[in-house]
Amino acid sequence: MKKVFLLFLLLPSIAMSETNSILGYFEDRSYWLTMPHGFYQDGKTAQKIGAIFLLLPQGYNFNSSPAVIYSAVFSDKNVEEAINSDVKKFLSQSPSLTVNDAKSVTSHDGKTILIKEFINPASRQQPYESVAYIQEGNSVVTVVVSAFLKANYEYILPEYMKMVSSYESADVKVKHNKSSKKDAASGASS
Incomplete structure (x- = not known):
């Protein structure tokens, strides 16, 4: 009887310890990250803004989210070039922007990840932001956390750092089967 009771006590904690992962892919590479607890993927908005994926806290949409x-x-850049491109672009948009030195973390699969912080409280768009830069072949994957309020940014930052550290990549090509409505109607497949 004690063993059964102990199992019932452990089941909720086992179920709660499950992690949700998100898959990102481009060209011939893919990568996995552990999503922060309480976030979901908004594929439609990700596609609209040109992102590989977009994560939002449960109960919020892109326009109302305290953090994204x-x-x-x-493509065709190294980490240093990607960082320089972002710094130049962001500073041209807002000369009062503070760019903090890059932090370095190691991913789950041993990659070095550089994280830059871009802070501009006067900005109406993404005043608090960190960008992680990871070299993948001839491309650089970025993972960005952004918030409108400093308190929200500071709250999500530890979860974001855990997420970035969970990064794993693979040389896996993801194929899309894109068929037109005409092909579907005629029964053809691609």
Whole structure:
């Protein structure tokens, strides 16, 4: 009887310890990250903003979210070039922007990840932001956390750092079967 009772006590904690992962992919590479607890993926908005994925806290949409996490890729660049491109672009948009030195973390699969912080409380768009830069072949994967309020940014930052540290990549090509309505109607497949 004690063993059965103990099992019932452990089941909720086992179920609660499950992690949700998100898959990102481009060209011939893919990567996994552990999503922060309480976030969901908004694929439609990710597609609209040109992101690989977009994560939002449960109960919020893109326009009302206290913080967002998304991923994008720089093609044909190295990490230094991607960072320089972002710094130049962000400073041209807002000369009062503070760019903090890069922090370095190691991913789950041993990659070095550089994280830059971009802070501009006067900005109406993403005044608090960190960008993680990860070299993948000839491309750089970025994982971005952004918030409108400093308190929200500071609250999500530890979860974001755990997420970035969970990064794992693979040389896996993801294929899309894109068929037109005409092909579907005629029964053809691609």
